[in-house]
Amino acid sequence: MTADEYINSEILDEHFRTPRNFGRIPEHDVEIIETNPTCGDTIVLDMKFKGEILVDIKYITRGCSISTAAASILSENLMGKTRDEIEHTSKEEVLANLGLKLGPARERCALISYDAAQKGIKKHFKTV
Amino acid sequence: MKFDEVREHFPIFKKLDAEKVVYLDNASTTQKPYEVINAVMDFYENHCSNVHRGVYRLGEEATEMFNHSRENIGKFIGAKDREIVFLRNTTEALNLLAYSLGSRLKEGDEIILSNSEHHSNIVPWQMLKERKKVRLKFINSRHDQPITPEDLSPLISGNTKIVSLTECSNILGNINDIKPISKIAHDAGAVMIVDGAQSVPHMPVNVKEMDCDFLAFSGHKMLGPSGIGCLYGKEESLEDLPPFMGGGEMIRTVTKENFTCEDIPIKFEAGTPNIEGAIGFSAAIDFLRNLGMSNVRNHEKDLISYTLKKEEESNIRDLISYGTRNIEKRAGIYAFNIGEIPKFDKENIISENISVKVHAIHPHDLSSLADKTYGVELRSGHHCAMPMTEDLGVSATTRASYYVYNTREDVEKLFDAISASIKRFGF
Ligand SMILES: Cc1ncc(COP(=O)(O)O)c(C=O)c1O
Numbered sequence: 001m002t003a004d005e006y007i008n009s010e011i012l013d014e015h016f017r018t019p020r021n022f023g024r025i026p027e028h029d030v031e032i033i034e035t036n037p038t039c040g041d042t043i044v045l046d047m048k049f050k051g052e053i054l055v056d057i058k059y060i061t062r063g064c065s066i067s068t069a070a071a072s073i074l075s076e077n078l079m080g081k082t083r084d085e086i087e088h089t090s091k092e093e094v095l096a097n098l099g100l101k102l103g104p105a106r107e108r109c110a111l112i113s114y115d116a117a118q119k120g121i122k123k124h125f126k127t128v
Numbered sequence: 129m130k131f132d133e134v135r136e137h138f139p140i141f142k143k144l145d146a147e148k149v150v151y152l153d154n155a156s157t158t159q160k161p162y163e164v165i166n167a168v169m170d171f172y173e174n175h176c177s178n179v180h181r182g183v184y185r186l187g188e189e190a191t192e193m194f195n196h197s198r199e200n201i202g203k204f205i206g207a208k209d210r211e212i213v214f215l216r217n218t219t220e221a222l223n224l225l226a227y228s229l230g231s232r233l234k235e236g237d238e239i240i241l242s243n244s245e246h247h248s249n250i251v252p253w254q255m256l257k258e259r260k261k262v263r264l265k266f267i268n269s270r271h272d273q274p275i276t277p278e279d280l281s282p283l284i285s286g287n288t289k290i291v292s293l294t295e296c297s298n299i300l301g302n303i304n305d306i307k308p309i310s311k312i313a314h315d316a317g318a319v320m321i322v323d324g325a326q327s328v329p330h331m332p333v334n335v336k337e338m339d340c341d342f343l344a345f346s347g348h349k350m351l352g353p354s355g356i357g358c359l360y361g362k363e364e365s366l367e368d369l370p371p372f373m374g375g376g377e378m379i380r381t382v383t384k385e386n387f388t389c390e391d392i393p394i395k396f397e398a399g400t401p402n403i404e405g406a407i408g409f410s411a412a413i414d415f416l417r418n419l420g421m422s423n424v425r426n427h428e429k430d431l432i433s434y435t436l437k438k439e440e441e442s443n444i445r446d447l448i449s450y451g452t453r454n455i456e457k458r459a460g461i462y463a464f465n466i467g468e469i470p471k472f473d474k475e476n477i478i479s480e481n482i483s484v485k486v487h488a489i490h491p492h493d494l495s496s497l498a499d500k501t502y503g504v505e506l507r508s509g510h511h512c513a514m515p516m517t518e519d520l521g522v523s524a525t526t527r528a529s530y531y532v533y534n535t536r537e538d539v540e541k542l543f544d545a546i547s548a549s550i551k552r553f554g555f
Binding site: 038040041042061062063064066067106109 | 508
């Protein structure tokens with residue numbers, strides 16, 4: 001990630017300052033709590049399904065700009081998708097959507113919501 | 129050697145200075161001078177062989193160099209060579225103690241730690257707790273005060289077997305005066321263990337004077353290679369201690385049924401040791417001795433007082449820092465926040481129906497920005513001290529930590545970087 005990219009990233013700014021789908025789903029089907037071991041940041045991610053379709057996704061976090069923006073973008077992208085589509089979403093896509101080249105430490109920030117969503121799918125459909 | 133000549137001894141600064149990078153993560157690990165690099169290279173180029181084994185010339189040279197390193201490092205902290213065990217690092221030394229001392233403990237025995245310990249002085253004891261049902265008690269000291277004997281006394285009981293504390297906190301920079309603490313532990317019949325990972329590199333440390341039973345420290349945090357560290361143990365204490373790992377080197381005799389141990393300190397050094405690491409570590413010790421540990425301490429005292437002065441002058445709104453402001457008891461470690469992001473408390477967050485807006489800059493953002501804007505390399509997170517981070521009531525902090533090659537100019541760049549980051553976040 002170059003200095004300019006990080007400092008001038010509009011997408012980062014936009015989603016960090018006004019994150020989409022922030023909050024909780026009172027009647028969620030699954031709730032996943034995921035912690036980033038390098039900084040202790042935590043996200044609570046709620047998901048609601050109708051059959052195989054994700055009909056609502058919300059989260060709360062007090063993470064850094066990258067983890068918050070990544071959660072926001074992810075929630076928009078996953079909303080309305082099927083279980084299969086979500087399972088086949090790759091880490092690379094998530095990072096590409098953020099549009100920043102990240103080092104390994106910050107990649108973990110960007111992927112914490114993704115990890116939570118994948119765990120949510122597994123938990124709801126009892127594949128673990 | 130004077131402090132303004134120190135940087136010339138470190139090849140990496142040619143690169144870092146050219147790239148305008150300021151390295152301020154020395155509590156994590158330190159840069160290496162030519163003296164250390166050359167000592168390791170010299171071993172590879174001229175003396176490479178295993179130790180304690182071959183009676184041929186190369187083997188004897190390597191053994192001599194290895195033994196000399198042990199003696200040299202021992203002298204540095206006022207210990208005999210027999211009292212220095214070579215291990216990988218502080219973490220391994222503390223695990224050894226938790227295992228070997230722990231093997232003698234029984235249910236209900238008590239171990240006293242503090243809330244400002246590094247995870248390496250917490251988790252091994254928690255693992256012991258699972259094995260032996262011992263009790264862990266914590267001194268809960270305030271962030272702005274070093275630990276005092278008065279903090280320890282109320283926790284002492286007839287069951288206290290071990291007191292294990294850091295001499296210097298890696299997050300607060302508070303320096304704990306171990307001597308009177310050790311006295312209380314000993315009066316109670318307990319063993320005193322000191323985590324010296326942040327003290328031995330930065331100030332004069334004498335094990336006889338502080339009267340601890342054990343002291344752990346790491347080479348990489350004091351200009352030496354990584355993968356080499358030491359456990360100091362009083363001669364009698366080491367002799368009394370059961371071995372940790374089994375294997376080559378640490379034995380006298382082995383039959384199909386049994387083994388007998390080698391004398392201390394080799395009894396605790398199973399397998400081929402990190403020979404070049406020990407030799408490099410010894411070269412680092414020579415470098416520091418040449419500078420003088422009182423001078424090292426004074427240099428860092430100057431940097432931290434300058435930091436606290438800049439902090440006051442800068443008038444940065446929402447800048448909060450942690451640790452004692454008594455310079456006499458403060459190492460060159462500066463942990464801070466721009467506004468505090470409270471620790472994540474799920475129940476609270478849900479009931480408050482929190483908004484995402486927190487008037488703070490997340491430490492990860494701050495350190496990324498400090499790096500991108502001013503090349504200032506800071507650490508952010510919990511610094512392997514989650515209990516203290518939690519007691520501070522925050523989710524993370526950003527930390528600058530100094531060493532012999534840092535300058536007042538570096539401190540100024542730190543504050544420039546903080547200001548630039550604040551601007552970026554529109555505070
Ligand atoms: C106070 C303290 N104790 C222990 C350690 C662990 O050191 P190592 O990783 O070298 O084992 C550290 C390192 O960060 C430390 O600061």
